Amino acid sequence: xxxxxxxxxxxxxxxxxxxxxxxxxxxRSEIADLFxxxxxxxxxxxxxxxxxQNGYLxxxxxxxxxxxxxxxxxxxxxxxxxxxxxxxxxxxxxxxDAYAVVQSLYEDGVLNRREAQLILVATDxxxxxxxxxxxxxxxxxxxxxxxxxxxxxxx
Amino acid sequence: xxxxxxxxxxxxxxxxxxxxxxxxxxxRSEIADLFxxxxxxxxxxxxxxxxxQNGYLxxxxxxxxxxxxxxxxxxxxxxxxxxxxxxxxxxxxxxxDAYAVVQSLYEDGVLNRREAQLILVATDxxxxxxxxxxxxxxxxxxxxxxxxxxxxxxx
DNA sequence: ATAATGAAAGTCAATATTAGTCAAAGATAA
DNA sequence: TTATCTTTGACTAATATTGACTTTCATTAT
Numbered sequence: 001x002x003x004x005x006x007x008x009x010x011x012x013x014x015x016x017x018x019x020x021x022x023x024x025x026x027x028r029s030e031i032a033d034l035f036x037x038x039x040x041x042x043x044x045x046x047x048x049x050x051x052x053q054n055g056y057l058x059x060x061x062x063x064x065x066x067x068x069x070x071x072x073x074x075x076x077x078x079x080x081x082x083x084x085x086x087x088x089x090x091x092x093x094x095x096x097d098a099y100a101v102v103q104s105l106y107e108d109g110v111l112n113r114r115e116a117q118l119i120l121v122a123t124d125x126x127x128x129x130x131x132x133x134x135x136x137x138x139x140x141x142x143x144x145x146x147x148x149x150x151x152x153x154x155x
Numbered sequence: 156x157x158x159x160x161x162x163x164x165x166x167x168x169x170x171x172x173x174x175x176x177x178x179x180x181x182x183r184s185e186i187a188d189l190f191x192x193x194x195x196x197x198x199x200x201x202x203x204x205x206x207x208q209n210g211y212l213x214x215x216x217x218x219x220x221x222x223x224x225x226x227x228x229x230x231x232x233x234x235x236x237x238x239x240x241x242x243x244x245x246x247x248x249x250x251x252d253a254y255a256v257v258q259s260l261y262e263d264g265v266l267n268r269r270e271a272q273l274i275l276v277a278t279d280x281x282x283x284x285x286x287x288x289x290x291x292x293x294x295x296x297x298x299x300x301x302x303x304x305x306x307x308x309x310x
Numbered sequence: 311a312t313a314a315t316g317a318a319a320g321t322c323a324a325t326a327t328t329a330g331t332c333a334a335a336g337a338t339a340a
Numbered sequence: 341t342t343a344t345c346t347t348t349g350a351c352t353a354a355t356a357t358t359g360a361c362t363t364t365c366a367t368t369a370t
Contacts, residue, residue: 005220063365127301218355
């Protein structure tokens, strides 16, 4: 039984809509009501699960008639995906964001499953095994950026 | 058959579930309650009895709705070879030796060209970019050993 | 036009809910 | 006896939930 927390359930709900549509547009309070959570939890879900690393673009508007719109972007349409990703990663990246990045590359066909797994293992917290978090995140960034740069020349 | 300590009993309990299912997903505190032990004993059981060497993969999540998930995986035939390599590598390896290891894995067909390249990039001196040579060599070892451990099973 | 009002969404920090680590103490086996 | 394995619990870390307060925008009133 997975998804015991509400955030995961809301995530799945939104993604199920995105499976059929290019984008989803919601009213924050409606979704919050639907799942019986406070409105700001919707922001939490979006911030942790619909980032650009995950391949989503989010825009919103406040005030009357406000909305939140989530769009799935195909990174491959962009000629310089890799550049964009490298920029986003910068010089440090958490394991969670790294997972999102690798997952996106897999979904876009840049990496196959095995390659994606290899990268995740190589950059796993436990694999690196350093206790300094900043060092861990910067090593992870260097490894992933190094691989992305390699992929650019290779293809 | 005097495996009467609680760790053994918990181990059997979890394995009896895994006999019928591909994986088990537990809430740590629930299992701890069930057997009247402190939660951290579950970690002990997992760490000592559900290792990758035994063919188990473990993943977990903290926070609300957290869980520990244990999956039984199929160990591959080359597992022995990989074990040997892992031993040889130990806790540090130079870039030169790493190259040799990866090269031989490629020649043995364990890795394809692209995968081999990925690993070499990930463990390259410049990628890691640490000044301390000992740290560099130990990181390289950890990454390669992590990947080798991953290669021991399928999917 | 401008000001006032109300209706959204955003931010942030406090709190809650899990799991992980580690080392000391206790038990068992060699 | 000594080495190894097990049990325990205090402390740490990650993730989720909540709510008070802020900001933005559209509409209505002056």
